[in-house]
Amino acid sequence: MNYLSVENIAKSFGARTLFEDVSFGINKDQKIAFVAKNGSGKTTILKILTGQDSPDSGQVVMRKGIRMEFLSQEPNLQDELTVEESIFASDNDILKVIEQYEKALENPEDAEAYQKAFEQMELHNAWDFETQYKQILSKLKLEDLKQKVKNLSGGQKKRLALAIILINKPDLLILDEPTNHLDLEMIEWLENYFAKENITLFMVTHDRFFLERVCNEIVELENGKIYQYKGNYSYYLQKKEERVVAENASIDKAQNLYVKELDWMRRQPKARTTKSKSRIDDFYVIKEKAHSRRREHQVELEINMERIGSKIVELHKLNKSFHEKTILKDFNYTFTKGERVGIIGKNGTGKSTFLNILTQAIQPDSGKVVIGETIKLGYYTQNGIEVKPEQKVIDVIKEFGEYIPLTKGRFISAAQLLERFLFDRKKQYDFVEKLSGGELKRLYLCTVLIQNPNFLILDEPTNDLDIVTLNVLESFLLDYPGCLVVVSHDRYFMDKIVDHLFVFRGEGVVEDFPGNYSDFRIYEDSIEPVKEEQPKEKVNWKENQVRNGLTFQEQKEFQKLEREIAKLEQEKTEIEKLFAEGKLGDDEIEKQAKILQKVIHQLEEKEEKWFELSSKMEE
Structure with missing residues (x-):
């Protein structure tokens, strides 16, 4: 239809x-x-x-x-x-x-x-x-x-x-x-x-x-x-490649791009439709597999960045909290040459905060970040680029650099880098305010890369980028010889780019997993079976009256109590938060204390009644 x-x-x-x-x-x-x-x-x-x-x-x-x-x-x-x-x-x-x-x-x-x-x-x-x-x-x-x-x-x-x-x-x-x-x-x-x-x-x-x-x-x-x-x-990748070849056999660049992408797709693990049957407990197997991915890649650009010394970035006993929320707890790590780390975790577990500490944009509560003298940081944030009126695309990137040096005296100019990231020569002389949101992100990425950092930090670089641009970015990063730290929700991107993961679990817990996202997902499934949520049984009080052991009116009261208890608990938490912030005056403290006492009393009464009804249901 x-x-x-x-x-x-x-x-x-x-x-x-x-x-x-x-x-x-x-x-x-x-x-x-x-x-x-x-x-x-x-x-x-x-x-x-x-x-x-x-x-x-x-x-x-x-x-x-x-x-x-x-x-x-x-x-x-x-x-x-x-x-x-x-x-x-x-x-x-x-x-x-x-x-x-x-x-x-x-x-x-x-x-x-x-x-x-x-x-x-x-x-x-x-x-x-x-x-x-x-x-x-x-x-x-x-x-x-x-x-x-x-x-x-x-x-x-x-x-x-x-x-x-x-x-x-x-x-x-x-x-x-x-x-x-x-x-x-x-x-x-x-x-x-x-x-x-x-x-x-x-x-x-x-x-x-x-x-x-x-x-x-x-x-x-x-x-x-x-x-x-x-x-x-x-x-799509397979048929796209066939179409490009059929239309114009001379378009080698486009053809190669899709050949590589298709080859990668064919080597991916199958969709996660079933759990792994046995626990994967040999991390070294995963680690070897991760590093083999890099060896399989054929380097094309051969970027010639500044020499990296023996000291890169060291993190010593980092602690960071916001109010009662712990982000990092005694976190230690020493980066090595060519390391490629992906950062994953639920929203609010502190991934972006960690990047800001790493770049020293914010300070930890305790501990220290030591950055080697030869390290040049490049930081792509989620904030994007500030558009100046009547500024052209090529002028924006030239403010940050004219070229990226390659080996054997070669280089990529600002214009060539823009071309690589799909800004043709005509587009390079467009005014920046004419660009779409995705094009602005692409341009911002180029301003970070043209500075030729040897320690590159990317916070959600794939947001708003189209698939063709993502392929280009992945190709560039696979050639990139420096250290790389990436926060991304793009699982496919992470699989291609990183060798190991920092897994932010929350409450200051950060685990170092020696593999990419697919490896992590398989491992997690093997040690923690997925629990499928079963739909709750229909709340039909008439049918369940005898089984529940509650009268019709008691069932109504039980459900009402659950709602009231949740509301009172939320009210109690909000008042306690006001006390914790320490901003209340004496009169307000006395007023809120009386309200809190009343809330606690009501909560105790309703919880006692809830337990009484709950025990009848279990009989």
Whole structure:
């Protein structure tokens, strides 16, 4: 069944034609990835599909009655609503039923309203839906439902927008970089969710593992034309290579790029569909495998950077905390020549803080960072580049350097480096303010590389970069002879680039794992079997009355108590936090102390009643 058809659309901005005569369709149950270079019109096409923009010619035809949702990179949420209110504000009949039920639980004295809400839950079979949406919120780490949108971080807003869309289960889901702002655990959960669900997807993503394991079709926009590939990422690479060869056998550079990428894909471990059957406890085997990856690479650039002395970077007994949150605890490490370290961990475990300590942008609470005299740091941060009015691309990079020296007296000029990172000679003389977000990131990367550092630190370098640019960056970094430290959620990128990992576990625990991300994932699965979350049983009090050992009214009270206890615990934590900060005046301390005493008393009473009812359920 066809959901949406794009028919001969074209779009230009001034004299520049982005694309013309573009046609493709989206059918039920297809999972399509949309691939294109930054600045070639991906975002424009997404806006045309979702009605936010219109083509200069052609049309988009959508099947009547189809519900479509769009996850943009900048979510459109109402600041004054809470997380819970934002979810219930969506146009979904079942959510409105659940909302009425939640309100009825808060007012148990109105038995008639509760009974009506309960019956509506039964009528719409909303119990399973409620369980599923709470699981989605849990997986996306949106536990505080009373927090206002205006107080959320950019990443939390993106996760909330994603949660709302997943909860509403539209017929057609259009996504713009859905894995941005998600940690690896969330990405893998979303990957498995999309792979299992019967859902129709059209998405832009640079995450190649995601492409490989979720998508069953690739639509590529190249030089203003559409190419379609009926398969996953590996299939796309193979057919792309064949097409490039057929179109022009002289395009050796493009051909070689895809040959290498395809070869890499073929050597990857299979998708993580089953757990490893035995524990991998010989780390030296993994370590040898990791180093063999580097030996397999054929060096092309032979960068001639400044000599690295015997002392590189040493970290001695580093400790760092923010309030009660521990980031590093007695952390020691000595970097060696040519080391390539990947850093992974959940959001909030301190990865970026570690990089800032490493570059001495912030100081540790105790311990010291010793940087060798010959070390020249290059630091690519998530902040990006500051755009100056009427500045041209080539001028930006020349501010930082004119060339990168190679062996045998050769060099790469600023213009050649820009060309390598897909800025052709004409583009180099464009004004910077005309660049897309991905092109700005690409330019910023070039400003870091042109300085020819011998110790390179990259914080999420793959965000907003297209797949072609990622291939170029990976090729450059494989040639790079210096030390490399990378924080990235891009598993494919990490697999190609790093030899070992710093795994940030939280609470100051940092483990050194001697392999890449796929090695780590296999090892983790082998020692810690994945526990599949089972859907909670439908909360149907009438059916469970005898088994639970509670009367109908007691069941209502039990559920109400759980909600009230959670609310009181949160209130207690917030008051204790105020005391810990030490900013309260004497009068305010006395006032808050009385409130805290009252909260604790109420909490004890409700917990005692909860335990009493809980024991009856177990009888």
